[in-house]
Amino acid sequence: MTSTFLHLSGLISCLSLIWVASGQTTSLAPKKFLSIPLGGIRPTGWLLDQLMVQTNGLAGHEHEFYDYVSQTDWTGGTSAYSSLEEGRYINAMVPNGILANNSAINTKTSAFLSYVLSHQDSTGWLGPEVGTTKPRYLWGRYPFMFGAIQMTEFNPSLTDQVVTSLYKFVNLANSMLKSNNTGVEEWTATRWEDFVMTLQWLYDNHPNGTSSQALLIDTMERLKWTGFLGRRCFRSRFFFPTTAVENTPNPFNLPLTWHGVNMAEGLKALPATYRFTHNQSDLDTASQGWDLLFQYHGRPSGIYAADEYLAGLEAIRGTELCLVVETMFSGSYLYQVIGDPKFPDRVERIAYNALPGTLTGSTQYLQQQNQIFAGNMSTNPFPLDGPYSNVFGLEPNYPCCTVNHPQGWPKFITNAFVTTPDMASLVHLYLGPFSTSVTLASGSLYPFSDTITTTLTAKAAFTYYVRIPSWVVNGTIAINGAAPKAVAPVNGLQAVTVSAGTTTFVLQLPAPITTETRPHGAIAVHRGPLHYAFDIPRTQKVLATNAQQPMAQDLEFDASAKWQYAIDPTTLKFSSLPPASGTLPSPIFDSGLTPLKITATACLINWAIAAPTFAASPPTNPACTGPATTITLTPYGSTKLRISEFPVFKST
Numbered sequence: 001m002t003s004t005f006l007h008l009s010g011l012i013s014c015l016s017l018i019w020v021a022s023g024q025t026t027s028l029a030p031k032k033f034l035s036i037p038l039g040g041i042r043p044t045g046w047l048l049d050q051l052m053v054q055t056n057g058l059a060g061h062e063h064e065f066y067d068y069v070s071q072t073d074w075t076g077g078t079s080a081y082s083s084l085e086e087g088r089y090i091n092a093m094v095p096n097g098i099l100a101n102n103s104a105i106n107t108k109t110s111a112f113l114s115y116v117l118s119h120q121d122s123t124g125w126l127g128p129e130v131g132t133t134k135p136r137y138l139w140g141r142y143p144f145m146f147g148a149i150q151m152t153e154f155n156p157s158l159t160d161q162v163v164t165s166l167y168k169f170v171n172l173a174n175s176m177l178k179s180n181n182t183g184v185e186e187w188t189a190t191r192w193e194d195f196v197m198t199l200q201w202l203y204d205n206h207p208n209g210t211s212s213q214a215l216l217i218d219t220m221e222r223l224k225w226t227g228f229l230g231r232r233c234f235r236s237r238f239f240f241p242t243t244a245v246e247n248t249p250n251p252f253n254l255p256l257t258w259h260g261v262n263m264a265e266g267l268k269a270l271p272a273t274y275r276f277t278h279n280q281s282d283l284d285t286a287s288q289g290w291d292l293l294f295q296y297h298g299r300p301s302g303i304y305a306a307d308e309y310l311a312g313l314e315a316i317r318g319t320e321l322c323l324v325v326e327t328m329f330s331g332s333y334l335y336q337v338i339g340d341p342k343f344p345d346r347v348e349r350i351a352y353n354a355l356p357g358t359l360t361g362s363t364q365y366l367q368q369q370n371q372i373f374a375g376n377m378s379t380n381p382f383p384l385d386g387p388y389s390n391v392f393g394l395e396p397n398y399p400c401c402t403v404n405h406p407q408g409w410p411k412f413i414t415n416a417f418v419t420t421p422d423m424a425s426l427v428h429l430y431l432g433p434f435s436t437s438v439t440l441a442s443g444s445l446y447p448f449s450d451t452i453t454t455t456l457t458a459k460a461a462f463t464y465y466v467r468i469p470s471w472v473v474n475g476t477i478a479i480n481g482a483a484p485k486a487v488a489p490v491n492g493l494q495a496v497t498v499s500a501g502t503t504t505f506v507l508q509l510p511a512p513i514t515t516e517t518r519p520h521g522a523i524a525v526h527r528g529p530l531h532y533a534f535d536i537p538r539t540q541k542v543l544a545t546n547a548q549q550p551m552a553q554d555l556e557f558d559a560s561a562k563w564q565y566a567i568d569p570t571t572l573k574f575s576s577l578p579p580a581s582g583t584l585p586s587p588i589f590d591s592g593l594t595p596l597k598i599t600a601t602a603c604l605i606n607w608a609i610a611a612p613t614f615a616a617s618p619p620t621n622p623a624c625t626g627p628a629t630t631i632t633l634t635p636y637g638s639t640k641l642r643i644s645e646f647p648v649f650k651s652t
Ligand SMILES: *[C@@H]1O[C@H](CO)[C@@H](O)[C@H](O)[C@H]1NC(C)=O
Pocket: 101
């Protein structure tokens, strides 16, 4: 049952399995919650500001100068997977442009879409490989299709054109899969679920009769069987890697099975499969797989480590930006299919820690929990990534995250509310400042405040739900000015009965400081959704400036003060200084700007470096080399150099 990652990834030899039509599935299992079309949920307050920071930065300007996406005819990319980076760009920038209401970006994404649709090959093929000698790999189209779906949901007048085009492509893909799985190379085989989700979108929204439905389900089953998920390939927990994998023989003879971004995307594979198998064990395995991934590779920032391949628990190993945004998207989908509140709890932690920690100001390829230097590393701790991986810049290490990272905030926003399947109830899932047509939580400073005020304007009575995160202790709700009552969530959701007219309620969601045990007896500090780190004072050096766009710089950061601290966990104290104006400073994740801090009694210790560019593991039970002092921890997402897994000592 714990063979999840065989399930997600399977054996290469399974590719040779002969696909046998089950002939049994005729319908898709419903989801527990439905997403709301792009544009139905809007960010406000600090979250809108954060979206504008990326829109005014690299995300919003890369189409003006960055090779991969500067040509509307999709000829910028040079990789064998041409159209992949363009597709990723569309997947990310369609929601970014629409939520930021940015006409330059919207014009660009619309031009991409119409170019691709109007150049669809007569066979149904989509993309620039038409009429070229490039192989027809299916994978490069998957992110493009996600972009086209989002644009169609926002602008229903595109429906006929997009749906017709997708069906043409599905017919072609189905015939390719029938003839010896043409178009399936190893990346297609590990990321097949993204196509299945597009097929399910067609099935749910544009089914077009029983023969089209049969075609869609047949294609889903074929994708599953050509993907790394063969039922005969199941193995035990024994095969799940419980440490960094670079020295672990890969039983699948295929390194991609343990590739971090594949896993992030592959988290959607089993819930997508469940919808056509109706087999509860697919959901159980998906849920257990999620837990195993974080148990053996998890970070206090909410995400897991994979500096290309799964990287274990050591604080200097890396987490790729692409897997941060893909895991958030997968977690949103897992909740919609399975309904377990552990998924949104974690997505929120990733969004409020790992995401801003790696892209505020500029983007990294890899982030580290303990990061004492960001620059071109003479010696680097990442066995399979280059020395430039943790630089903050345009394209550190690979181009994928440059085009893929902008999906993080917009998709978090789009998935912040869902509806119940009968569409009778609205569920506020990710807490923060949002508005929908009936809801306004715009006064909310969450996660920078424990108080959330929500105003609902309804034409008729309905039941509204709001998620109460698992870390809340002694939370209260006060409806329409009545006395606060203890929250009483069921399966993570607090029901609020709303009458016609206006309803206002105030949630108080306090949380205690908690510590998490990390390797070598170190600890990590949390309060509520936020993880706290020591923001190492730093100097900055420009490593490179892009010739076409001088704003696109690669930055090195060097520690300019000591960071070798142990802390006494019994002395942690939280404090918050809400802004008198009610408005948070911008960009809120810049160093020192959040109103929250945790102080700790600390002392300097002997803590070696493993190389001039990264720290050794935190020493266990170190002795102080200096007097006790007080250090301040701030949210992880606002730090660029940091210590966030600390050795401990007793101050008295
Ligand atoms: C987007 O901007 C246009 C004008 O630039 C404005 O008319 C429209 O109301 C804006 N839409 C939203 C949702 O803010």
